[in-house]
Amino acid sequence: MQRQTIQSPAVAAPRFRYSPCVHIGDTVQLSGMIALDPGTGALMAGGPGAEAAFILAILQRALPDYGVTLDQLLIARIYTTRMDLFGEINAAWEAVFTPDVTPPARTSIGVSALPLGASVEIEFTFVQERRP
Amino acid sequence: MQRQTIQSPAVAAPRFRYSPCVHIGDTVQLSGMIALDPGTGALMAGGPGAEAAFILAILQRALPDYGVTLDQLLIARIYTTRMDLFGEINAAWEAVFTPDVTPPARTSIGVSALPLGASVEIEFTFVQERRP
Amino acid sequence: MQRQTIQSPAVAAPRFRYSPCVHIGDTVQLSGMIALDPGTGALMAGGPGAEAAFILAILQRALPDYGVTLDQLLIARIYTTRMDLFGEINAAWEAVFTPDVTPPARTSIGVSALPLGASVEIEFTFVQERRP
Numbered sequence: 363m364q365r366q367t368i369q370s371p372a373v374a375a376p377r378f379r380y381s382p383c384v385h386i387g388d389t390v391q392l393s394g395m396i397a398l399d400p401g402t403g404a405l406m407a408g409g410p411g412a413e414a415a416f417i418l419a420i421l422q423r424a425l426p427d428y429g430v431t432l433d434q435l436l437i438a439r440i441y442t443t444r445m446d447l448f449g450e451i452n453a454a455w456e457a458v459f460t461p462d463v464t465p466p467a468r469t470s471i472g473v474s475a476l477p478l479g480a481s482v483e484i485e486f487t488f489v490q491e492r493r494p
Numbered sequence: 495m496q497r498q499t500i501q502s503p504a505v506a507a508p509r510f511r512y513s514p515c516v517h518i519g520d521t522v523q524l525s526g527m528i529a530l531d532p533g534t535g536a537l538m539a540g541g542p543g544a545e546a547a548f549i550l551a552i553l554q555r556a557l558p559d560y561g562v563t564l565d566q567l568l569i570a571r572i573y574t575t576r577m578d579l580f581g582e583i584n585a586a587w588e589a590v591f592t593p594d595v596t597p598p599a600r601t602s603i604g605v606s607a608l609p610l611g612a613s614v615e616i617e618f619t620f621v622q623e624r625r626p
Numbered sequence: 627m628q629r630q631t632i633q634s635p636a637v638a639a640p641r642f643r644y645s646p647c648v649h650i651g652d653t654v655q656l657s658g659m660i661a662l663d664p665g666t667g668a669l670m671a672g673g674p675g676a677e678a679a680f681i682l683a684i685l686q687r688a689l690p691d692y693g694v695t696l697d698q699l700l701i702a703r704i705y706t707t708r709m710d711l712f713g714e715i716n717a718a719w720e721a722v723f724t725p726d727v728t729p730p731a732r733t734s735i736g737v738s739a740l741p742l743g744a745s746v747e748i749e750f751t752f753v754q755e756r757r758p
Contacts, residue, residue, distance in 0.1 A: 364755050365697060367728055378716055379723050380732035384700055386753040387652050388519050391701045394733030433497060436516055437523045439617075441735050445607035452510055459511050464499055468512035469526030469617045471573050472607025475709035475736025485733045489518040491496050520651050565629060568648055569655045577739035584642055591643050596631055600644035601658030601749045603705050604739025621650040623628050 370427035372420055374398035377478070383428050390430050390488040394441070395420065396480035405478055410442055411450030413482040418458045421486060430488040432458075437467040439485040445472030451482055502559035504552055506530035509610070515560050522562050522620040526573070527552065528612035537610055542574055543582030545614040550590045553618060562620040564590075569599040571617040577604030583614055634691035636684055638662035641742070647692050654694050654752040658705070659684065660744035669742055674706060675714030677746040682722045685750060694752040696722075701731040703749040709736030715746055 367381040373395070376382060384391050397406035397413035397420075406416045425431060442451060448470065459465040476483045499513040505527070508514060516523045529538035529545035529552075538548045557563060574583060580602065591597040608615045631645040637659070640646060648655045661670035661677035661684075670680045689695060706715060712734065723729040740747045 365700075365728070365753075378732070379720055379725075380702075380729045382731070384731045386698065386700055387755055389700060389753055391731045391751075393701070393731040394735070434518065436497075436518055436521060437525070438512075439733075443606075443736075445609075448609070456511050461511075464497070465512045467514070467516045467523045467525040468510070469571075469615070470609050471526070471603075471605050471615070471735075472575075473735050474606045474707075474738045477709075477712070477734050483733070483735070487523075489497075489521055491519055566650065568629075568650055568653060569657070575738075577741075580741070588643055593643075596629070597644045599646070599648045599655045599657040600642070601703075601747070602741050603658070603735075603737050603747070604707075606738045619655075621629075621653055623651055 368428050370424035372400060372423035372427065374400040374403050377403070383424075385429070388490050390428055390490065392486045394483045394485040396477060396483050398478070405480055409450065410444045410447045410481045411454050413480060414451040414454035414484070415457065417482065417484050418454060422458070430490065432463065434488045434490055435466040436487045436489045437469065440468065440470045441473045441476060441483045442470070443473055443476055443481045500560050502556035504532060504555035504559065506532040506535050509535070517561070520622050522560055522622065524560070524618045526615045526617040528609060528615050530610070537612055541582065542576045542579045542613045543586050545612060546583040546586035546616070547589065549614065549616050550586060554590070562622065564595065566620045566622055567598040568619045568621045569601065572600065572602045573605045573608060573615045574602070575605055575608055575613045632692050634688035636664060636687035636691065638664040638667050641667070649693070652754050654692055654754065656692070656750045658747045658749040660741060660747050662742070669744055673714065674708045674711045674745045675718050677744060678715040678718035678748070679721065681746065681748050682718060686722070694754065696727065698752045698754055699730040700751045700753045701733065704732065704734045705737045705740060705747045706734070707737055707740055707745045
């Protein structure tokens with residue numbers, strides 16, 4: 363059982379030298395995601411709400427490749443340069459984590475800058491239960 | 495062994511859709527905590543030092559519900575909008591992590607905004623040792 | 627298998643009450659590192675690129691003491707007050723994570739302040755594969 367990196371065609375190719383998804387033991391760790399179109403590599407227009415919705419859509423498309431489900435999501439860390447528009451981000455979140463879905467832990471932080479001019483970045487950590 | 499979310503009456507009910515404490519496998523992950531009074535839901539007055547002390551007090555009250563102890567604390571991540579008053583936050587920290595207590599890892603970051611106008615947010619990750 | 631803290635002479639002694647490296651179960655968690663000279667305790671001069679290179683050099687010197695290798699690096703979280711000079715930080719990163727090395731996950735965040743006036747802080751999480 364060694365470290366594995368997992369690629370998904372749903373996620374834009376990295377512009378820098380990092381692995382979008384790393385799997386070691388029980389843990390599946392994603393790099394912080396910004397709203398990059400996997401086709402063009404360009405940042406999604408439309409502001410924080412649109413970016414958050416796009417990140418969550420990309421995540422959901424990549425989950426089968428990453429071998430995890432939202433039920434295994436431990437925590438999401440949301441970073442935004444527009445905490446004043448956090449309501450938009452939260453609305454995108456609540457469209458996925460509806461009342462019938464148990465949500466993960468979440469930490470939300472207002473920051474001064476994000477890569478490539480993004481206004482939202484979300485980092486996801488999954489833990490797979492170990493079957494005895 | 496599946497993902498479990500754990501509630502504690504010591505912690506203010508979430509205002510957004512997230513789980514304050516998530517347990518999967520060996521890991522007990524808390525959402526970033528701000529100094530919300532569990533009775534009123536209002537942010538604690540008094541500035542960074544008072545907020546940090548309140549968060550640490552709430553944490554300690556919730557630990558029995560969460561099934562972990564400070565000996566199992568892997569890391570605390572401290573986010574503050576008032577890095578200029580970090581001494582206050584650190585004094586609250588040192589009132590809990592006294593010289594006779596082995597402290598966890600810690601990462602401290604100055605940020606531009608936090609939810610609900612808080613000046614301090616702390617995220618805690620615990621790992622339970624696995625008994626063979 | 628209990629929580630252990632690990633010291634390395636390669637890393638500057640903490641100025642605050644935290645453990646630079648905590649090992650529980652499969653996880654080896656480092657505290658956020660800034661470019662402190664382990665001899666003098668002073669912050670490395672030279673700006674973001676020099677700080678990032680110094681942090682990565684210190685990390686590599688400490689790895690044998692910490693009992694992990696770069697192959698076990700799950701994620702690096704880079705915080706910087708100078709996102710405008712991220713290219714410098716990334717150049718230091720790519721000097722270590724060369725094309726023949728599988729890189730970890732990475733999250734990069736622009737922040738408003740870091741401890742002791744640093745312009746770069748990096749937090750590393752390792753997971754050791756469990757041998758069956």
